[in-house]
Amino acid sequence: MSCASLYAPELRARGFRMTSQRKAILHVLHHSGDHLSPAEIFERARREAPGLTYPTVYRTLEFLAKNGLAMPAHIVGKKQLAYQIAGESHHHLICRSCGSSLEVGLDALEPAIRQLEASSGYRFINSHVTLLGLCPKCQKTAG
Amino acid sequence: MSCASLYAPELRARGFRMTSQRKAILHVLHHSGDHLSPAEIFERARREAPGLTYPTVYRTLEFLAKNGLAMPAHIVGKKQLAYQIAGESHHHLICRSCGSSLEVGLDALEPAIRQLEASSGYRFINSHVTLLGLCPKCQKTAG
DNA sequence: TTCCTTATTGCAAATTTTTGCAATAAATTA
DNA sequence: TAATTTATTGCAAAAATTTGCAATAAGGAA
Structure with missing residues (x-):
């Protein structure tokens, strides 16, 4: 099956x-x-x-x-x-310089998302958060 | 200029x-x-x-x-x-059924993001959160 | 200002993604 | 099981996006 x-x-x-x-x-x-x-x-x-x-x-x-x-x-x-x-909901940290990505279970976000469901009327089946930034390695190189 | x-x-x-x-x-x-x-x-x-x-x-x-x-x-x-x-950081709620989107300033997320910066070592210049779900209208239609 | 280095562009071609429509096959009904 | 309806697929062509490379032009140095 x-x-x-x-x-x-x-x-x-x-x-x-x-x-x-x-x-x-x-x-x-x-x-x-x-x-x-x-x-x-x-x-x-x-x-x-x-x-x-x-x-x-x-x-x-x-x-x-x-x-x-x-x-x-x-x-x-x-x-x-x-x-x-x-x-399950999962979230990504992506380095905007080298493209490396890190997948995290971002429990800290859940309360904020629930709160937003209540205020907006939207219902989120999947939350998929992509955060764009600089990884530790590229912070040195790219300043 | x-x-x-x-x-x-x-x-x-x-x-x-x-x-x-x-x-x-x-x-x-x-x-x-x-x-x-x-x-x-x-x-x-x-x-x-x-x-x-x-x-x-x-x-x-x-x-x-x-x-x-x-x-x-x-x-x-x-x-x-x-x-x-x-x-400025802004975030989107997108309805996965009709595609309608709502742009929100999601202050509630900021503390969670700061916390994640600390734990991951990544630094987020722009946070851009897209939440996919169902808008109130489509919740009725699409069940 | 003029010269120099090289990041950036335009062109043409390659590749990837989308679309229209007739043919196919999944699921329901008899 | 066979027939029916229509969601889904494959094909071929169109449109969107990417790539290689020679030509251009931005910014720094003389």
Whole structure:
């Protein structure tokens, strides 16, 4: 039983379908856990879903993002938009100079987010905070 | 005196140059204040810098982002990456269903960010928090 | 001011991403 | 199980973004 079946009920409940292409892409994202570029996702998912095409990869990734199953992340310095499975909330520190990134569970942010939900009326299923700055190493170099 | 001269010293101090193309693009971002797509930026900046080309726009935007003068933002649902001048810290609430966004000054986050600077060693020049969720209207529709 | 160094640009081509539409296949119903 | 509906895919072409490299021009030095 594929890990993608975890997600199928959620999709069906909204009138969407679980296809072999979506299964393959979810499988790749789920097991990698990491940020992957569309090209990497295409290469890996193709093994499980032969005949998979690029347009499908792009459309699926945007679909998953809109439905909260994947998180897109634009890393300054990398040209491609990367995607990651939307598991527990996680947050990124990215160095704007060297591009190195650090993933943190930012518990400190949660109370602030809850408070904002209350005041704005928005409901946040996934919070994904990207903080851009300078890592310790680049603080020396770049001043 | 153009608003871009504000930024010139900072660039020169790092060994970069203030060109007419960068001036034009900074001018556009500075006075719009809003998120703009590369195409919008190209159209507007071209008026001040005739001969401006697309590759220059893309390269300049990435350059400004790397140097903390502009902030990129990927809005789920929009294909193009948008850029905004990096003024005071601001944060976005984006509805993952209809794409509507709300810009907020999220003072509540600041203490958490300062704390993270201390623990990680990263220094955040710009914090740019994008929260993805459902706006009140879409909470009814999308369940 | 003129010269010099090299960061930056424009051009043309390559690559990546998006789009329109007919063909396919997932899920529901009979 | 077979038929039906329509969400989803693949294909081909369009559009957006990136890259390599020679030409240009910003800023410092003479």
